[in-house]
Amino acid sequence: MTGTGRRRVGGAVGVDRVIGLRDGRGPSIRKCAVIIGDGINDAPALATADVGVAMRVIGSDAAIEAADIALLADDLAQVAQAIRLSRKTLRTITANIFLFSLGLNAVGMYLAIGGFVGPVIAAVLHNVAAVLVVLNSARLIRYR
Template sequence: AKVDTVVVDKTGTLTNGRPELTDVLAFDGWSQDEVLALAARAETASEHPLAEAIIRGAEDRGLAVPLIDAAEPVTGHGIRARIDGQDVTVGTAALLREQPDPAPVLELNELGRTAMWVGVNGQAVGIVAVADTVRADAAAAIAALHRRGVRVVMATGDASRVAHNVAAQLGVDEVRAELMPEDKLDIVRELQDAGRVVAMVGDGVNDTPALARADIGVAMGAAGSPAAIETADIALMADRLPRLPYALGLARRTVRTMRINIAIALVTVAVLLAGVLAGGVTMSIGMLVHEASVLLVIAIAMLLLRPTLREDQPTLRVTSREGVRV
């Protein structure tokens, strides 16, 4: 209820999490199909949405994408695999021995696409690029958070230009891009040290440390990984981002209702006690007033049920680490 800052993961939370292959560039005598086939085979060992986009793109072109025996995810950079006796990498330029000209990647990033270098034995042989689409309801959800006085920070491992492109579409207050998984945890700590009450929203395994550290962890239940759902305090059980401001609003209404009901109960008891001591309240009047106050408290509490009767309202699951924390 006291949350004033929301840190949101981009892929799968603000975006649909189903990117599509948009570009394949090939260098040094390699064909586009060869570059794409290598990238797709390497990505068969990854569960990241970007990997799925590359594999789907290769299959759509009729390329064979057999599974590989050995692959090693490189946290925050991409993946390294052994294919047909060659070391194949897909990800950032940090995976390559020689740093290539960044111009093609920067150009693709300017278009809002996520570009990845494809390397063979440390040499860049091409680039694959994918683009994700923003959720149709993301802008409305962020606007609803702003109306509640909540600051929205987007945290992503994507390139800065891609992240700012998405943020500009949605009205995000602050962008933190090109992050390693542990950086999200550091951002949550930094905001908390600044006196902020932080909610972290994510759906992937990489988000679990930040979800655990945040004052409130929120997992996108429909698309979220089991680890993220287990770690979070609240799981939004359908893939609809507007449920986040709804949950925040429900929490604030609940706290406000509790305070009102406590005030009614205390005032009623104080008035009755004073009346009894003054001799002006009989037992029958006292019982009548007390029971009336109980009915009033119940009626006010039942007002919280009204939004949940509407079909467009969410189903929430509270999975708190320390009891119910809303």
């Protein structure tokens, strides 16, 4: 994809920089984050990309096998949705690690070491933190 088409697609999916290559796609791609393809010629590029996205309906079996993500419809808007979901997933993982896993467990350890609560209460707080991680992660199921 070249010219205006790639800029329009990049803008639609929320990507700042789009590089469109026609020939020699597989060997030349080393630092590209996402490759979107649908044909058998795209399979090597999809396999070497950080994230390969194949179009499910019109895509070849080789492209779908090489890709990390197979879009259920041939709609590039789904790429933007996948990018938004991945960003939300990373934010959720960060919150789970720092707020719940490390944060609540550090508070529980501090309270137990300081003698403010017994070890049983600290253990209960640890389990509460684990449940909060699961509940916070479950919010991603409702993502649209």
